[in-house]
Amino acid sequence: MVLIDRLINEFDRGLQAILGITRATRPVPTFDTNPADMLLSLQEKRHVIGLMRVNHVGEVCAQALYQAQKLATKDILLRDAFAHAQLEEEDHLAWTAERLSTLGSHPSLLNPLWYTGAFIIGFCVGKIGDKTSLSFMAETEWQVENHLNNHLESLPLHDYESRAIVNQMRLDEAAHAQAALDSGGVELSWPIRKAMSVCAKMMTTIAYYI
Numbered sequence: 001m002v003l004i005d006r007l008i009n010e011f012d013r014g015l016q017a018i019l020g021i022t023r024a025t026r027p028v029p030t031f032d033t034n035p036a037d038m039l040l041s042l043q044e045k046r047h048v049i050g051l052m053r054v055n056h057v058g059e060v061c062a063q064a065l066y067q068a069q070k071l072a073t074k075d076i077l078l079r080d081a082f083a084h085a086q087l088e089e090e091d092h093l094a095w096t097a098e099r100l101s102t103l104g105s106h107p108s109l110l111n112p113l114w115y116t117g118a119f120i121i122g123f124c125v126g127k128i129g130d131k132t133s134l135s136f137m138a139e140t141e142w143q144v145e146n147h148l149n150n151h152l153e154s155l156p157l158h159d160y161e162s163r164a165i166v167n168q169m170r171l172d173e174a175a176h177a178q179a180a181l182d183s184g185g186v187e188l189s190w191p192i193r194k195a196m197s198v199c200a201k202m203m204t205t206i207a208y209y210i
């Protein structure tokens with residue numbers, strides 16, 4: 001595909017990510033439970049909405065990062081690897097959007113901002129080199145996995161619907177991190193990891209509410 005076609009294609013996918021109209025290729029994960037057991041109090045519902053909005057923002061950023069990293073690399077195999085991970089991230093995006101809608105809420109109003117910021121970071125990192133790009137991917141996925149583990153501890157125990165989604169996402173993110181390592185990524189230095197985690201903390205704190 002020539003560059004201009006790729007740019008148009010990625011622009012279209014980015015727009016879909018921001019607008020929350022992506023479609024999943026896998027069905028929404030579920031646990032086999034009685035719906036009556038899953039009723040949430042108002043307070044619990046508010047908390048779940050906040051957490052699922054944060055997860056949705058994370059997936060918007062994942063789209064932006066993978067798109068930018070795909071555009072930045074000249075390695076066709078690496079581009080395919082990023083595309084594969086991006087497809088699974090699209091599932092996450094659709095699942096979290098659907099859960100938010102079921103709960104009667106909406107994705108973050110700041111999604112265009114999150115998307116743009118992540119795209120710029122992903123492209124700059126990608127242009128430094130493929131090894132840096134893969135290392136950044138591995139660290140990002142580890143941090144997301146860690147953050148999803150925290151969500152599993154924070155979600156109400158009887159919110160099986162959210163838990164099933166977050167659990168599958170967690171497994172996918174761990175596989176993405178491993179794929180990045182297998183392709184040549186290495187652990188980043190402590191200051192970079194710390195800076196990434198401070199940025200992520202700022203983003204998740206705001207996205208919980210807006």
Ligand SMILES: [Fe+2]
Pocket residue numbers: 059062088089092169173
């Ligand atoms: Fe994801």
Ligand SMILES: [Fe+2]
Pocket residue numbers: 062085089141172173176
């Ligand atoms: Fe991922």
